[in-house]
Amino acid sequence: MNSEDAKAILLAWRKGDLPEEFPPLREAFAMAESDPVLTAWLEEEAIFDAKISSAVESIPVPEGLRDQILNAAESAEAPAHKKKMAPLLRLHRLLPIAASLLVLFLVSFLFLDPLTVEAEPGLNDYCDFVIDSDETIFGSNMKSENFGELMQFLQSKNAPTPSHLPPLIIDLNLVGASATSWRGIAVSVYELEDVNNATIQLFITQVISFPNPDELPTKPAFRKIDEKSLVIWRDGQHLHALASKDGGQSLSHYIKQ
Amino acid sequence: MKCKASKSFHQLVDDHYQGLYRFAYSLCKDEHTACDLTQQTFTIYAQKGDSIRDPGKAKSWLFTTLYREFLRLYRRNHRTESRDPEILEETFHLSETPNPDTLDHPRVLGALEQLEEIYRVPLTLFYLRSLSYIEISEVLDMPIGTVMSRLSRGKTRLKRIFLDSTEIPNQ
Numbered sequence: 001m002n003s004e005d006a007k008a009i010l011l012a013w014r015k016g017d018l019p020e021e022f023p024p025l026r027e028a029f030a031m032a033e034s035d036p037v038l039t040a041w042l043e044e045e046a047i048f049d050a051k052i053s054s055a056v057e058s059i060p061v062p063e064g065l066r067d068q069i070l071n072a073a074e075s076a077e078a079p080a081h082k083k084k085m086a087p088l089l090r091l092h093r094l095l096p097i098a099a100s101l102l103v104l105f106l107v108s109f110l111f112l113d114p115l116t117v118e119a120e121p122g123l124n125d126y127c128d129f130v131i132d133s134d135e136t137i138f139g140s141n142m143k144s145e146n147f148g149e150l151m152q153f154l155q156s157k158n159a160p161t162p163s164h165l166p167p168l169i170i171d172l173n174l175v176g177a178s179a180t181s182w183r184g185i186a187v188s189v190y191e192l193e194d195v196n197n198a199t200i201q202l203f204i205t206q207v208i209s210f211p212n213p214d215e216l217p218t219k220p221a222f223r224k225i226d227e228k229s230l231v232i233w234r235d236g237q238h239l240h241a242l243a244s245k246d247g248g249q250s251l252s253h254y255i256k257q
Numbered sequence: 258m259k260c261k262a263s264k265s266f267h268q269l270v271d272d273h274y275q276g277l278y279r280f281a282y283s284l285c286k287d288e289h290t291a292c293d294l295t296q297q298t299f300t301i302y303a304q305k306g307d308s309i310r311d312p313g314k315a316k317s318w319l320f321t322t323l324y325r326e327f328l329r330l331y332r333r334n335h336r337t338e339s340r341d342p343e344i345l346e347e348t349f350h351l352s353e354t355p356n357p358d359t360l361d362h363p364r365v366l367g368a369l370e371q372l373e374e375i376y377r378v379p380l381t382l383f384y385l386r387s388l389s390y391i392e393i394s395e396v397l398d399m400p401i402g403t404v405m406s407r408l409s410r411g412k413t414r415l416k417r418i419f420l421d422s423t424e425i426p427n428q
Contacts (some may be wrong), residue, residue, distance in 0.1 A: 009405070011412045012404075014386070017389065030426065052384050056385055057279065065295065066271070068292065068296055070267065071302050072296050147374075163328055164375050167403045
């Protein structure tokens, strides 16, 4: 680690706070302690930080807010007389619903052809959709390099919009976004470009759309469909899929196979 | 549930309502909205606080909830309001470029507002000094390495904003 590397890391340092969870900061701080030039620079940074912190902490808090919060919380409390019903007493209320469901099940079993029922949406099906969409979505519905603008555009289409893009692709340039759908479920597509001008698309949909969300990969994983590759992973409530116009070749620059 | 009437709920409010309000204000720049967001956050805690798995993480939970409520409100407002480009442009020009030697909160918030959201939110939490690095990473749901990188880049950009503001008068 040289002095410039240390400075870049120490910019994130807050006086009196050295998290054990991020060893590079400790290393950079140790380096600064033994380097007078870095020590002086760090002192100046700390003065700058203190000025900003003090300004942010001087935002006046309205008088009465505390009481307002306590009163609102008090009135949100469930009425005391609404006591929980004993499980056995609740059971008789559920019986008519259970009977109706049973009849409905029997009727559907007798009269509906099971072969006409569409298969549950699965990950393989979604991967096929991503690979096919990669060929059919040509250009973006909205061209912009601004994430906020694209997010607003996708929100206007009721497409899923996480508050930030995954760190994995932070170095790629945003070009635009499209909204599409898979089995009637909204899908956001961010179009990105890498330094070699290769086009990469990030597909985002809700994990709740899948029958077994807990079984979705939580780390980026390659999948091969018809000689083409895509990368897929779950991030919180969203399923991310990366595809590239070159069939996945560009993706290997960002993710190890 | 009596948790809100208990000493611990009062204590939680006393400990965090100011930090939460300031975070809310820095996000929305409006006193009434910031009050509503802070109050709403504690109301949700009063209703659902019992189901928080780790009570030691109540502070992170409160900041996370407030941030989500803000995003929800922001999305709702941006769906219903017609956005006039001229008004938006005017709003952007309203944020002054501040001089670091005469810092007060409107000037600092004006400078922070010029940053992209990915830098502005972690940097605001960093400067509020209410949360540790790990808690910031929990609130923003991102790895600590990403938080550190956003803080570093965000601070570089923030300093550039201050630098530009002091250079402009000399040009």
